[in-house]
Amino acid sequence: MTSTEEILAHLDEAQRLAAQHTNGPAMIIAGAGSGKTRVLTYRLAYLIAEKRADPFQLLALTFTNKAAREMKNRIEALIGSEGKNITLGTFHSVFLKILKVEGHQIGYDNQFTVYDDDDSLSLVKSILKERNIDDKKYKPRPVRNYISGAKNKLVGTEQYANQYAIDDFTKKVSEVYTIYQNRLKLANSMDFDDLLCNTALLFKDFPTVLAKYQKRYRFLMIDEYQDTNHVQYVITKQLAEQNKNICVVGDDAQSIYSFRGATIENILNFEKDYPDRQLYKLEQNYRSTTTIVGAANNIIANNKHQIPKELYTKNEEGEPIRVMMGQNEQEEAFKVIDTIREVKVYHNFYNKNIVILYRTNAQSRIFEDGLRRASIPYKIFGGLSFYKRKEIKDIVAYLRLTTNPQDEEALKRIINYPTRGIGDTTMAKLITYAAQYQVGLWQSLRNAREILPRNASSIHQFVQLIQSFQDYALKATAAETVSYIAKTTGILKELHLDNSIEGLSRYENVQELINAAQEFCDNPVQEDKSLSAFLSEIALFTDQDQQIENDDYISLMTLHAAKGLEFKVVFLVGLEENLFPSYFSVQDRQGLEEERRLFYVGITRAEKLLTISFAKNRYRNGFLEPAEPSRFLSEINDEFLRIPPTVLEYLPQKAGAVKYTRSLSGTYLKTQNQEIQFIQREPLPNKKLIKIPKSTISNTVENFNETPLIEGVRVEHHQFGIGTILSVEGKNPDLRLQIDFASKGKKTILLKYATLRILN
Secondary structure, eight states, rough: OOOHHHHHHHHHHHHHHHHHHHHOOEEEEEESSSSHHHHHHHHHOOOHHHSSGGGGGGEESSHHHHHHHHHHHHHHHHGGGGGGGGGEEEEEHHHHHHHHGHHHHHHGOOTOOOEEEHHHHHHHHHHHHHHTTTTSSSSSHHHHHHHHHHHTTOHHHHHHEEEEEEEHHHHHHHHHHHHHHHHHHHHTTTEEHHHHHHHHHHHHOOOHHHHHHHHHHHHHESSSSSGOOOOOOOOHHHHTTTOOEEEEEEOOOOOOOGGTTTOOHEEEEEEHTTTTTTTEEEEOOSSSOOOHHHHHHHHHHHHHHHOOOOOBBBOOOOEEEEEEEESSSSHHHHHHHHHHHHHHHHHHHOOGGGGEESSGGGGHHHHHHHHHHHTOEEEEESSSOOGHHHHHHHHHHHHHHHHTTTTTHHHHHHTTOOOOSOHHHHHHHHHHHHHHHOOOHHHHHHHHHHTTTTTHHHHHHHHHHHHHHHHHHHHHHHHHHHHHHHHHHHHHHHHHHSHHHHHHHHHHHHHHHHHHHHHHHOTTTTOSSHHHHHHHHHHSSTTTOOOOOOSSOOOEEEEETTOOOOOOEEEEEOBBBBBBBBGGSSSSHHHHHHHHHHHHHHHHHHHEEEEEEESSSEETTTTTEEOOGGGGGGSSOOOEEEEEEEEHOOOGGGTTTTTTEESSEEEEEEEEOOOOOEEEEOTTTBBBBBOOOGGSOOOOSSSOOOOOOOOOOOEEETTTEEEEEEEEOOOOOSSSEEEEEEEEEEEEEEGGGOEEEEEE
């Protein structure tokens, strides 16, 4: 076992003081990148090494199995096999074990089963059906979400009926909630929420059981305390009541999960529950550059409700934070991908060192498209790839069936979605008929009056619906058709009425598909704007054969999914008002401050380089609309930013920010005190320089990749694909490039009419 001296030797002064606290309540405020997990681990090891506690008396609660495994491995590396005796796991896993032992106290057989989210939702659907409750008006998922919210606030069925059932919807929720809980009990089952609620009720109603676990777990540690909800707060307070040896670790500046029920007041009010608590602040950041840490401090200082702290770092100053603007989201994505190429070449970074962070899942689509076209491997985290999401696949199935009614898989997917009374039994008979007479399934539908006279009406209506889509598509563009089908099928309306977080995300995704079709049609070089052409375009992005066989990929994820991670290079995209901060979060201080904490989390994921981008215009509901830069940009001090002149003009509040221009040989920086610094750029190897008129080279960084247009440079053309420059001829404005394209051969193009992307 590692000695106490060896354990403490690995900690800085602030970490050491926190790890050595062993008696009474303690709160450790751990700033981003300050070694939170290290302190948690070493504190547990210290308690055992100093004989302050037996490993069996230690309980450490986390939010993810990954965090629990990481801590277990670290502890065992420090103290050996004794570390296995610590109770360390997620809230749900730890209290499930307790309920398996004590469940009989509250009327459950100890062999009870646990319903996952799908089981839970299925039960709600069954109850609605059995009670003849209109599931169009009272949608299963929102009903399920209301029940979950009540449980997480420890509101039982009777209390809900008496205090919360105040309108038609909540009264119906109350009715379903009561039946739902009875059915769970009859099935000897609990859902995930019950694992916490029933533990709290168990401890409340059976003091001897509570005393048993208070005696066993003399020391309680809670990770990410800012993310706890009400029921988690109640349970931990119950367990700590006897010994008061509770240590919570977290960062109020990273509380970003209120939509899941997290309550920031738990960490802000910790002192009220434990007046004698000791406070430890971990403020040294070991992750990021001085510039990034300074910007993070600027941002979070604008929040009113917080525990005061000031991050600092002894790391290098690092490069200023780049700010980029695209005329629209397509150009924003182009510039981000162009900058990815640049930082990989000039900083020797791999794809796996880079992440693109966005506020909503729907934003991933434009970056997915761009990365695929650039042949840069990527992976979506925290959500499915855009074109694999259910709501997108549903709409696309309608589009496919419109262009090709013989598409059997598309037909089977959406024939009864939205619900139109064509169930499994009906489908089985239609499929049997098609197989018997060797015809397609679509033909079976057309013969429905012969096969299923009772169901013929609903089937005939579906056939007519698809035929109406076919007629519409013949005279409309792809964008118009996609929008028309999304609305006419009722899918868009159904998703809009689902006011859950998941429902809102799905609605935004369908809107993003409409935007994709509009962008396709707005492309001036796209001659065929039909639905069929659009489907051919997006089919390239759903090819299952393209598998990433290594781990060197660009990561794409929402800001919420990025919490706890770190990358050498971070791109924070879509920094626009009503997108980030979200329109739904700027109506009150509480919502705005959580959005600001989310921005803070995004900034502090970066180790070396940070780029912030926004679009001047963005497609919304199929229309290109002006966008306003996020208010958060104005909260970062000018000294930390590097902004091209063209973007400075759009950010008048940033008139003092670092200005810069580029030439073929280097970068000129003009700082706030007007000093000019020149950074020479290393020449690209094996390139023969072609003389180009100076007026043809941009002297701003509107396009971050300023690789000269010379012989041997690889480029991507909007129509001809990837090629290599053979020569550059002529004078501005009639500069001509001869390019050898892999798929189209040699072409001579006028630069002023071409859309080129430089690949090296």
